[in-house]
């Protein structure tokens with residue numbers, strides 16, 4: 328099938344891949360969406376299930392395909408690989424999912440046109456770095472959803488505290504609260520407290536005016552709650568997929584429409600290519616080519632130190648991760 332404009336290839340049609348496809352169709356982000364999965368029967372069934380509602384959702388062409396369908400894509404989104412079970416950490420998935428991602432890269436290689444690759448599979452930072460290592464330059468064409476989801480969860484947690492009595496304002500919190508999480512997606516995530524704004528005000532000012540305590544203990548509670556949100560959902564229903572789907576859709580829109588918006592995505596920590604560069608989330612400007620610029624980070628000493636510790640740990644994990652995937 329040939330369609331040159333605004334096409335997204337989704338590799339992996341499990342819960343996350345199918346939910347992203349559904350969000351993309353609802354959002355009318357892309358004109359063409361192809362689902363690629365080892366299990367072609369399942370991918371075809373997901374396509375049919377989504378397509379049966381197309382009359383109410385827009386005109387996207389959605390179909391099940393193979394790696395040759397990546398050749399004319401504007402964005403690849405990779406979700407192939409298993410999710411964590413209750414009690415597991417994302418890092419427990421590293422070796423198994425890297426095996427899967429290497430199979431994906433080997434199959435993709437003849438059809439890789441250099442368009443941005445958005446990694447979702449966990450552990451997302453490690454695999455973003457590993458795929459970047461496989462593809463090499465240009466900087467910014469391989470990046471991960473990283474802390475976009477964590478940032479969204481942080482906004483939600485702050486809203487629960489400051490809009491405690493008001494479910495409608497909690498629901499609208501994405502428009503009134505700005506907050507950003509950086510670092511590793513998951514347990515080592517770092518909230519950037521200095522950047523938080525509530526209705527345009529520093530949180531200490533907003534909270535003082537509304538009789539809310541905004542001290543170190545409150546921030547610690549919010550940070551812990553944010554960190555545990557994914558695990559709590561997995562404990563209760565076995566997986567997470569809707570939240571990440573909306574985040575992936577937001578990122579995809581930024582790429583396909585060259586929006587140049589700033590999001591906390593996972594990206595290699597050096598612009599010059601070398602094999603052992605870890606990837607972690609930092610605010611990054613997203614456009615048609617992926618990450619198009621890296622604004623300076625407004626962090627304090629403690630935040631920067633925590634970030635550097637994560638980077639050092641990831642560098643070691645990346646070295647330990649072998650590679651059999653052939654580069655182009």
Ligand SMILES: NC(=O)c1ccc[n+]([C@@H]2O[C@H](COP(=O)([O-])OP(=O)(O)OC[C@H]3O[C@@H](n4cnc5c(N)ncnc54)[C@H](O)[C@@H]3O)[C@@H](O)[C@H]2O)c1
Pocket residue numbers: 338339340341342343344363364365366369406407408409410411420424427428430431446447448449450451472473476512566567568571
């Ligand atoms: N980054 C995030 O914020 C975030 C959030 C939620 C989930 N995830 C991750 O997304 C990934 C997918 O989760 P899920 O719930 O969809 O899992 P799932 O088990 O439902 O789906 C995985 C899919 O990958 C496919 N697959 C396996 N090997 C393949 C290969 N070699 N080539 C092509 N397809 C292959 C499987 O057939 C399956 O359809 C997991 O690693 C999960 O941890 C990431």
